[in-house]
Amino acid sequence: MRLSFLEPLYKQPGPFASVYLDTSRDAAIDDPDTAIELRWRRLRDALMSEGADRDSVTAVGGTVGSDTDVPGTHGQAVFTAHGHLALLDELPAPPARDTAHFGTLPDTMPLIIQHAPGIPYLAVQVHYSGRHSTDASGTVRIEAEAGVWPLTKVTPGHRLDAEIPVTDWTHAAGEVGRELEGHARRIDVETVVVAGDVWARGILVHRLPASLRRQVTTVEGAGGSQPVRALLEQQLDDLFRGRMAAHDRMLLDAFLAERARDGASAEGLAPAVSGLQRGRVKALFLNNHPESPFHLWVGPESGQLALAEQELRSYGIGEVSEERADAALARALVGTRAELVVVPEQELWLSEGVGVLLRYADPASRA
Template sequence: MDLAFLHPLYEHPGPWASVYVDTSRHTEATPHERHLTAMALARDLDQQGADEATCRAVREALEELRHSSEPNGRAVFARAGEVVLDPPLARPPQRDHAVWAPLPHAAPLLELAGEDPVCVVAYIDRKGADLELRSSLGSEDVGSVTGRQWPVHRTSTVDWSERHFQLKVENTWEHNAAEIAEAVAACQVGAPPTPLGSGGETRADLLILVGDDRERRSVHERLPAHLKDLAVEASHGTGSRLLDEEVEQARADHVRQRAERELERFLAAREPDGEGRAAAVEGVPALVEAAREHRIDELLIRPDGPDAHREVWIGEDPDQLAVRRTDLEILGEQHSWPARADDALIRSAVATGAPALSVTPAQGREAPVGGLGALLRWK
């Protein structure tokens, strides 16, 4: 997950209110239920010591969601009476909750807002294709491809003229499949995605081909080599109630496979090289040292790991980070506060431009040990 969008959270000192709210349920009672949720979460922040202005800003931001049709949820980050960032979520939180702490509690975003693959769904027939862009936030039509319109149907007769006609049909199919493949390639599947509705070129993480077996296969075969591995042929066609489930499964598989690849890369990098240096570390003390030296290249967090909520000490700057408060005093930092290890490391990663990824144990191995690890960059 690219953490650049979190920069506004670290341009001002804390403490911070961090709120996660579910908006996935939609019934007649939803507006009233969300009003009660807004009141309850603001009250929770007040009980944790948040100032009145910030509690009010959070409550008003949540009240604005009473009639929202957002499919998953929203995070709200506020301080000093102002909402600084309120990103939509790609997945609903397990529960509504609010935290008042020296740092924004950004770690849940790795699961709830990160790794939301955008996919191009190509609905293919013999005359062309309609292209749709999908993410967890919805779908958007992004164009269509119109190939040759005649001839497109086979016949059952066998005289010479009809065989000649069928050859023309084959040529039409091949021509249209090539045009569809070319149009899909222009969508830049595999490039960094842009938000839905942002305009400009479509960028997506994977491609899903929908249509008859032969039509799907014809387009798949004509894709550029770098796209073939990112293309999935749907087994259900347009209009099937199972197609949406298949698309969502393909998106979930993409997330899981990427996390597995990164975790395997981490496991391999833990082994020291010929000079005795490992390209990955795990555990809070080693990660704190790497963060202070700006050597984290990618941060890996296992949400259920015990080290994620372990207490560390922070100063005003992202690289002012220590396992013990006295360590910061030795470094000359006069002001320090306790913070969660995962949130402190995310702040450091944002400052140095390192991405972060939520991972799960690999094949029964509890990795990273303690739930926190990093691939390193060497100066």
Template sequence: MKLGFLQGVYEQQGPFATVYLDTSGDAEDAGKAIELRWRSAREQLSEAGADETTLQIIDEALQEPQRTSGNRGLVIVGNSDGVVFSDELPDRPGDFSDDELATYGPVPALFPYLRMRGTRIPHVIAVVDREGADITTVRATLASKTTEVEGDADLLHKSHTGGGAGSEQRQQNAVEENRKHNAGQVAEEISKRAAAINAEAIVLAGDPQQRQLVRQDIRKGLQPLVVETEAGHRDPNASEESLQQEVSETVGAVVDDRVQSVISDFERERGEHSRATEGWESTVAAVQRGQVETLLRAVPDASERPSTLHIGPSQADIATSESALTDMGVQGVQTAPADSALVRGLAGTDSALVLVDSEKVSLSGGIGAVLRYTEG
């Protein structure tokens, strides 16, 4: 997954409090249960050194209205200036360790969040018909926005009244041209929205013929992102359940294909001893140099790994030893949990992170990378 959406988080000054909270709302006493969980996390943060200002900021954030049903969770990252990141989790953080639920340190603890996101990627969904489309923009976080794009409908209904064969043919030609015009308008709006959120997939649903017209007008650079589904139409009374299920499966398949592609790239490059590296020391050094195109991290990971890494003020300041940074003149070196430091470094160098099944690819130390370039 691309981590650019986190860049703004790491531009803020720490230290940071990171909280993962079960905010499920099915039980009658759900509100009280959430309050008790936060109280426990608050005490844990306070013991770790979190200042009262930061804790009060999170207090206030948790007072905002939450959804009232279903299993869900919430991640909040705050510092003494405010909340720097928050997002709804797709499920309760049930498999998190106590150390992951509430942390306080120099960098946000966002690796568990990325691990839990699973197949979530920024994407655009367009349900099209001859008159326009309903376009939903799904960002990297759970926030989404749906808009309607309507073309010119006046000529879309073919005339079957008098006027002769020639008149009917002209009318039909006008209708077809209007459909193409509407498809072009929809395609341009899809292209704009996909570019704005750095979409990793564009899902087209709805009328099959109109889908093809829209698809061919989407900007050339975005064409590889387009996938189609048979589900969905623009009837306002129609159930969205089948469309949502189909889109979820389609996006999941896109992610699975890309993960497999990254694994294949890594194994090929590793076999050629070219644009690949593995193991903590060499991979972290590659992150520091900005060499990493995609980092592979095995989950679950039973490998021996460093508990912490050394970091400096810049996101690219990351190393397995303090001397590796101080020898370069970096000042203010601190330690941070290894995976949290990695995410910070990757976001700062526009690198991608792919979580891979540890049974599908063998990685020394549970970590490796496909590189943009090799040295020398």
């Protein structure tokens, strides 16, 4: 996963107020606005107790709950600094618990985790309920969305909506397929998910360009049509649960291959920090441990991180602070343009929850 979406945040000076809040508005909540306000009050008190400046706290308060147009269960991640909004991101799912933190670095790892697995996909719903014949009356309606899962739950992807007379469907399906290919190519989709009437969708699938047809998975059931929730959301949730994006899987396979031959890979916090300090990390692999006890020392620049305060002091860095390891690692990944791959622990256990694929092996380690 590339973390370029965080670059604007790290270009701003801290300290930062970082807030994760459940802002769900669904049928199970009688008065969501009041519920959100009560949650925010508790977090506001927590920020003030950590020494947050009043302007930054006020900036958070003016933002939480602003996603009134997003239906269903979801959340918000809000980052402010020096009284200004630094980053706002809608969360596809409510945070496991509401949290607030004030510190030198923004607490971005919970946001990053919600961006995973980051699978680019195309969802297509074929609506038709008439007689299965091209001389029948009625129309075939196509809804399609190209997006990245799971962000399209709260941030719509590019949508296509077309209605075609069933008498023209055999010919028009080829044109629709070529249009879908254009949308898919823009985000390099790895899966095409098709649902709807079996006869009508079958004609479409057989007329898709070969590049898309090889990626098709058909699913049953109808998808919702809310403009700010993902098309075929439930089907996609079932299909992608526990799955890694193809690009991340490729990186993981490369890491495992290098590890098998003692090549350009390492596990543990110390080698990960060393690699990031020198800009040698191509990808960092992480077992998600929200309650991890590990901390690192950091300086003002992204590559300034260390296991011990004295190491940074020895480099002549005067402004240092102790931060959560995941916050320090996230900033270093963004600053060095390295990628992050979240790996379920049951699939691969990593020493101290961290592994790195290096850009090149250390010659000294081969001596």
